[in-house]
Amino acid sequence: EPEVTQTPSHQVTQMGQEVILRCVPISNHLYFYWYRQILGQKVEFLVSFYNNEISEKSEIFDDQFSVERPDGSNFTLKIRSTKLEDSAMYFCASSTRIGLAGLQETQYFGPGTRLLVL
Amino acid sequence: DAKTTQPPSMDCAEGRAANLPCNHSTISGNEYVYWYRQIHSQGPQYIIHGLKNNETNEMASLIITEDRKSSTLILPHATLRDTAVYYCIVRVSGKAAGNKLTFGGGTRVLVKP
Numbered sequence: 001e002p003e004v005t006q007t008p009s010h011q012v013t014q015m016g017q018e019v020i021l022r023c024v025p026i027s028n029h030l031y032f033y034w035y036r037q038i039l040g041q042k043v044e045f046l047v048s049f050y051n052n053e054i055s056e057k058s059e060i061f062d063d064q065f066s067v068e069r070p071d072g073s074n075f076t077l078k079i080r081s082t083k084l085e086d087s088a089m090y091f092c093a094s095s096t097r098i099g100l101a102g103l104q105e106t107q108y109f110g111p112g113t114r115l116l117v118l
Numbered sequence: 119d120a121k122t123t124q125p126p127s128m129d130c131a132e133g134r135a136a137n138l139p140c141n142h143s144t145i146s147g148n149e150y151v152y153w154y155r156q157i158h159s160q161g162p163q164y165i166i167h168g169l170k171n172n173e174t175n176e177m178a179s180l181i182i183t184e185d186r187k188s189s190t191l192i193l194p195h196a197t198l199r200d201t202a203v204y205y206c207i208v209r210v211s212g213k214a215a216g217n218k219l220t221f222g223g224g225t226r227v228l229v230k231p
Contacts, residue, residue: 004161031217043162043205045218054217091161095217106152107219109161 002111021077023092034091127226136193140206153226155202
């Protein structure tokens with residue numbers, strides 16, 4: 001069964017460093033998302049991406065964050081200058097489409113990248 | 119998207135059915151009910167979704183009341199591997215609605231032997 005994959009599974013970085021989290025969405029999916037979950041807290045939406053542009057972003061997704069689809073398979077989240085409070089699990093998700101109700105809008109999540117900022 | 123209310127936790131005996139309630143009294147006509155679960159900090163896993171009819175798949179059944187103000191996720195024969203946090207999410211369908219999922223606190227389900 002196709003699945004979303006993410007690399008690395010764990011990342012430790014120093015405060016102020018740049019990190020890039022990578023995701024390979026399900027191959028025929030067109031909509032891509034990043035969520036994060038700080039330890040012990042809720043899963044929070046960061047950004048959605050379609051047709052090579054951001055379609056929606058949350059207040060968390062400030063200028064320190066950027067997303068890119070550099071080729072036909074990868075979807076990346078970059079944090080330019082990490083802060084201690086960026087420590088969290090980061091989940092990538094993808095869906096086939098929106099605007100057509102039901103299963104095709106369902107988002108499928110990857111296993112996550114655990115980011116620890118020291 | 120409408121707000122949902124779920125009990126914070128519940129226990130279930132292995133092999134028995136687990137019935138997970140969700141209230142969504144402000145749901146509107148074009149909002150779907152989605153269920154996801156998260157096993158110990160893994161990525162959320164899609165379970166099932168529905169609009170107004172009851173739905174069943176290989177994982178679970180979803181019962182939505184006639185007025186759509188509440189729903190119940192049923193795991194027919196709970197196993198230890200079903201121990202997870204279960205999220206009920208109400209979401210508008212359609213392009214104009216945006217497509218983010220808003221997660222609440224969910225119900226922490228512990229399946230006991």
